[in-house]
Amino acid sequence: MKNNDPTSPRKFLRSSSAINFHSGFVSDPSTYYEVLEPVTKTNKPPMVLIHGGAVSGACYMVTADGRPGWAHVFAAKGYKVVVPDWPGTGRSGYIPYDALTGETVIRGLGKLLATLDRPAIVMTHSMSGPFGWKLLELYGDRIEKLVAIAPGGPGNVSAPTELLTDTSDFVEVRLAPGAPILKISRKQPFVAGPGWAAKKLVGTGTRFPREFLDAYVATLDVIPPRLLLERVNYANSAPRVADFSGYKGKHIALIMGTNDADHTVATDKPIVDWLNENGARAEFIHLGEKGIQGNGHAMMVESNSDQLANAIVAWLETGKFVAATS
Template sequence: MTGGRQLETTPCRHRSGFVDEPSTYYEVFEPLEPSSLPPVLMITGGVHSGACYLTTPDRRPGWAEDFLRRGHRVVLVDWPGVGRSGHVPPQDLTGRVIVAGLGKVIAAIGEPVVVLTHSISGAFGWKLVEEHPGSIAALIGIAPASPGNMEAELGRLLRDEGNRKVVAMPSGHTVLDLDRTLVFPPEFHSAKLVGSSTRFPRDAADQYFRSLQGISGTVVFERTNIGGGQLRVEDTSGFVGKRILVVTGTEDIDHPRELDAEVVDWLTAAGAAAEPLYLADIGIEGNGHMMMLEDNSSEIAGVLMNWLENTLTG
């Protein structure tokens, strides 16, 4: 499907489509003036669809429009099993299935892309670099999950009841049913996604929480890496020379500066040209886990685009 569209206030060309096995929906926004920069594939974290890059809870334009206005092409994607991609039984939805769908979207784009990941999808991004190194021009990880190789555990297993795991996480105790789609209460989302952020539009928080998706219990348990379940990178050769930026806010409960710095160290040891960006170091403070939705989201988008344009043209 191809046609014209106005994304909030910016006219653009728009097309959308699906790849199969697994079914994965994507859409492409292109500025009316041709761009020589590679498309930016924005992959969401958990409990979100690609819509989280279209608009913010307080109804400002999202990162998709920020990038589009600057002349970047943008690709948004819904994970397999999420949103417009259609249903996948939760017990069958794993990180490997999601990576397979994302890899087919990259192939459908037909040229190298910049991959932007957030949170849990950081683990998918590292696997995409391993499996599609020539199709990824650079990678930006926003509070990214570490690869399973690092053996960092996000949480502590309190009780193991087979397919039901009771886990203590920084944002609170939770029950993970591996064969179900989980829907977390607003209190959990408030602790994890908002936390102590001074930038989140709290007046819109309740409506935002109601908009969130369910998520496969298996995928969440993989993310904890309890028992080594997180996706691992088996071959690091694709990381050699790869330009990667890891971005961390000051108020992210699951991503203290030291933890994301360890991810950068692992990437560097794998041969990547990896850089940390702790936002406070450039005078940006108060951001939590959802910096693409917070009141200074456009400022952060500008920082990311500056890095990206300098990386790709410098």
């Protein structure tokens, strides 16, 4: 099914005779989602796959080179897979940027979890990491396990940024000593362009099919300004967890690649430590320690995506992240 011509349309299978496909939404705030559901029912929990910044739920539907994405792999393993777009982004519809906060996104995702017939496995990626930590606090009874892919940390762990300029139109911050200055508009969304994608999503990784980078960049979305300000913890605005009762005994896996520019052991291991200190049963899964090299930030669309999806299923079902050779 792989399409080797980066200039031709990329096609993938949305559903098959063994998998039903449908879509829906919850309201207030409007949250669109797609569902891939095995025709043959199992008693496995549903999976809710939450995308990161500058993308939509499509990142779980198809890889950069046009193969079926993680949603299809998990559905083929017997899971009902639910893939939402954040409220205010993608197909969930417009919310004015000055009203679109992390709290709004979390409320929509929580309402979606509440519609499911049983607690779900929740997956987050990157910028949705903080949403996952708050979902555990507010909707912990609707979450069975959580898988966090190179996630942002909660406000409890994330250090405040160095604020350099603060006006009514924009702010300038430095995320770490010596890091480049980041200018963020208060009113306009951040546009994910080729340079940003090449550095942030691909970086020095060897698993992203670079011949498809332009086509992949064309699928990227903007990042709403207030959400981006929260993500960089401007003025300590990143979502914080106050009540850890929903964390007790919760199984969590944090997965990090070897070539992710913004995610290192020093940045991500403290999140796992914080989780365990507050009652969770969290595991730090560094792909390099599992013999898997070369993954960048967007590992769900990279060349070894099937290998990683199967290893995640192994962790869900056996507690062990076992990756077949790829």
